[in-house]
Every structure is written in C-alpha cells, then in structure tokens.
Amino acid sequence: GQQVMQIPQYQHVQEGEDFTTYCNSSTTLSNIQWYKQRPGGHPVFLIQLVKSGEVKKQKRLTFQFGEAKKNSSLHITATQTTDVGTYFCAGTDSSYKLIFGSGTRLLVRP
Amino acid sequence: DAGVTQSPTHLIKTRGQQVTLRCSPKSGHDTVSWYQQALGQGPQFIFQYYEEEERQRGNFPDRFSGHQFPNYSSELNVNALLLGDSALYLCASSPNTGSLNTEAFFGQGTRLTVV
Numbered sequence: 601g602q603q604v605m606q607i608p609q610y611q612h613v614q615e616g617e618d619f620t621t622y623c624n625s626s627t628t629l630s631n632i633q634w635y636k637q638r639p640g641g642h643p644v645f646l647i648q649l650v651k652s653g654e655v656k657k658q659k660r661l662t663f664q665f666g667e668a669k670k671n672s673s674l675h676i677t678a679t680q681t682t683d684v685g686t687y688f689c690a691g692t693d694s695s696y697k698l699i700f701g702s703g704t705r706l707l708v709r710p
Numbered sequence: 711d712a713g714v715t716q717s718p719t720h721l722i723k724t725r726g727q728q729v730t731l732r733c734s735p736k737s738g739h740d741t742v743s744w745y746q747q748a749l750g751q752g753p754q755f756i757f758q759y760y761e762e763e764e765r766q767r768g769n770f771p772d773r774f775s776g777h778q779f780p781n782y783s784s785e786l787n788v789n790a791l792l793l794g795d796s797a798l799y800l801c802a803s804s805p806n807t808g809s810l811n812t813e814a815f816f817g818q819g820t821r822l823t824v825v
C-alpha cells in the first residue's frame with residue numbers, strides 16, 4: 601500500500617539556523633499537505649500543494665512539491681523557538697485516505 | 711465559532727472492554743475522519759464518514775467501527791480492546807468540496823489508555 605516516509609526523524613538546531621524536512625511517497629500523490637503538531641497538541645494545517653513543481657511560501661516557511669508529485673519539502677529560514685514541534689507531511693493518491701509521514705521533530709536551542 | 715470538539719479528553723479502559731469516542735465537527739463541515747496516533751508516530755487513518763456513511767477505510771480491523779449522525783457529529787467505537795489500542799485518537803473535519811482532500815481541522819484528541 602501507499603507509504604509516506606519522512607526524514608530526518610529529529611533535528612536539533614540553534615535559533616537562527618535553517619531547517620529542512622523531506623517527504624517521499626511510494627506512489628504518485630494527487631496533493632500533499634503539511635501539518636505542525638506542538639508537544640501535547642493536535643496537528644494544525646499549514647498548507648496544501650496540488651500542482652507538480654509547486655512552491656509556496658508562508659513568511660519564513662517554504663514548501664515545495666516535486667515535479668513527479670512523489671516528494672515534498674518544508675524549509676524554515678532562521679528558526680525561532682516558536683517553531684518547535686513535529687512537522688508532518690500527509691498525502692493522498694486517488695482516494696480520500698490521507699497518509700501521514702512519521703514526522704520530523706524540531707527542537708530549537710535559544 | 712467552535713472548532714472540532716472531542717470527548718472525553720482522557721479515558722482508561724480494561725483489556726477486552728468496549729469504548730465509544732465522540733466528535734463534533736467544525737461548523738459548516740460535513741466530513742469527519744478518524745485517526746489513531748501512537749506515541750512518536752504520525753496519525754494513522756482509520757476511516758472517513760460523509761453523508762452518514764463510511765466513505766473510505768484504512769487498514770484497521772473490524773473491531774473499529776463508526777457512525778455519523780444527521781448533524782454531522784460522529785462516533786468511533788472500538789470493541790474487544792487490546793493493549794495496543796492505547797493511543798491518541800484524533801477526529802478531523804473538513805468541508806466536502808468535491809476534491810479528494812481539503813484542509814482538515816483536528817480536534818484535541820482523546821487519549822485512550824488500555825490496561
């Protein structure tokens with residue numbers, strides 16, 4: 601079945617450093633979504649990418665969807681302590697089933 | 711405007727028992743999905759309900775069942791609980807826009823512990 605893999609599992613950065621998490625799917629995706637989950641919280645929607653090669657920006661966050669629609673990345677510029685949390689990608693192929701990656705946990709040293 | 715609400719927030723059950731979790735979707739949303747999130751893992755899709763019917767199901771046994779009511783609220787039932795069912799159960803609602811997936815709004819979840 602469809603699998604979504606995410607790397608790295610953990611990333612510990614100094615405040616002000618950049619951060620990137622990568623997401624790869626075993627199948628072509630119709631779209632991909634990104635969520636952030638703070639410790640003890642619930643996933644909060646960040647963005648959805650639909651088009652091949654799409655790039656979207658939200659302030660310091662840049663999201664990319666690969667040309668083959670099988671991979672995606674999230675890049676955070678100049679991390680802040682408020683960026684702490686686990687970032688999940690979630691994709692779907694041709695069904696209503698949203699498959700989440702295992703997440704990348706971001707820790708930021710002040 | 712209330713977001714997605716789930717009840718209860720925490721629950722402790724004994725192995726073999728049955729449990730019912732409840733979810734009220736965000737106002738204006740008619741689609742409800744349920745997820746199981748084990749500690750340190752991503753949410754795993756259980757099933758999705760739309761128009762009071764199960765529209766899509768993930769790889770979960772028949773012990774997991776659900777229901778959606780005319781007001782779009784939903785229940786998740788788990789029978790014959792196993793220790794491995796201990797997890798955070800998340801409900802997510804979304805509007806049915808005709809596309810396969812739209813932004814999902816998650817509730818705070820129900821933390822189920824099976825002892």
